[in-house]
Amino acid sequence: MNGHEGLAVRFEAHRDHLRGVAYRMLGSLDDADDAVQAAWLRVDRAGVDGVENLAGWLTTVVARVCLDMLRIRRTRGEEPLASMPEAVSERPGGVEPEHEAVLAESVGRALLVVLDRLTPAERVAFVMHDLFAVPFAEIAPVVGRSSVASKKLASRARERVRGVATVDEVDLARDYGVVDAFLAAARGGDLDTLVELLAPDVVRRADRLAVTDEVATDVRGARAVAEETRVFAHRARVGDVALVDGRPGIVIAPHGRLFLVLRLTIVDGRITEIDVIADPARLDRLPLAVRLG
Structure with missing residues (x-):
């Protein structure tokens, strides 16, 4: 085996x-594979003589490639919002490509x-x-x-990722439990659980962009909302x-790209x-954050 091999x-x-x-830096499996290949080309040209921690060094090489790609993406004004893939949006049994779906679920x-x-x-x-x-x-x-400046960058990012809750810890934990249960029931089409989690006089309001012309923008009543939720199980x-805006909610994100928010x-x-x-304008203004740890 020669040195290149x-x-x-x-x-x-x-x-x-x-x-x-x-993938975590770029949010796209195709882009991630491109970044890794670009990193290999750089490594192949430069060699690894004198590198003691190969894994760490390769990580920094990939990070540099990803930073360049992110900057180009921002310069071009690429839109992070996503359309629902045909397989996900139009067929109730449709799914994302398995390898990307697994990655998206593992990252969140x-x-x-x-x-x-x-x-x-x-x-x-x-x-x-x-x-x-x-x-x-x-x-x-x-x-x-x-x-020091890099530490401040990470700290600022951490604050934006975590966001600020608008309810106390007890209410926050309780509400997260309700939303977790609602999303699980929506995914499984569990009508009884959905009805139980919804108030009898619940109101579902939707941007016109969120539903087809045949679907009402307002739906009222636990049974009606639960039955509709089952129809949209593929989104769940x-x-x-x-x-979402300081309270637990749900993002619908095929391939990890934002499509709509509940x-x-x-x-x-x-x-x-x-x-x-x-609505893209509303989504862009909406404060979003995640649970860490």
Whole structure:
């Protein structure tokens, strides 16, 4: 085995890890694979002589590639909002490609949505430090900042990712439990549980963009809302619980890209209002965050 072949073998041993790093930074499996391939080309040209921690060094190489890609994406004004893939939106039994769905679930769709709202440098610093425990001394040259400035980047990103709840801890935990149960019942089409979680006079309001012309923008009553929720079970399968405007709600995010948001009002352990938001302007202004830890 020559030097090139040996290097390729060593790189392949770390490919899954590098792919995971790139996916969290870019939110796209195709882009992540492109980033890992670009990193390999850089490594192949530069070699690894003198590198003691190969995994750590490769992580920084991939991070540099991802930062460049994120900056290009922002310069081009690429829109992070997503359309529902045909297989997910039109066929109740449809699913995302399995490999991407597994990755999105393992990372957390809500986290991917919130990461899309960070600046490129914030996202890279947060992912490297908070998700992969890379020291700030190694993050600094990647983002072109000092270690202190890199720490501030990650801290600012962490605050945006976590958000601020508008209810106390007890109510927050209770409401998260209700939303978790609602999303699980929606995914499974469990009508009885859905009715139990909804207030008898619950109101579901939706942006016109969120539903087809044949569907009313307002629906009232637990049974009617529960039955409709079963119809949209395919959306629930690409949903995740998030902090929406300071309270637990749901993001629908095929491939980890934001499609719509369910802002929920919960009173005495039951959902009294569901606001389905799909208008891009409203989504862009809506504070979103996730649970960490």
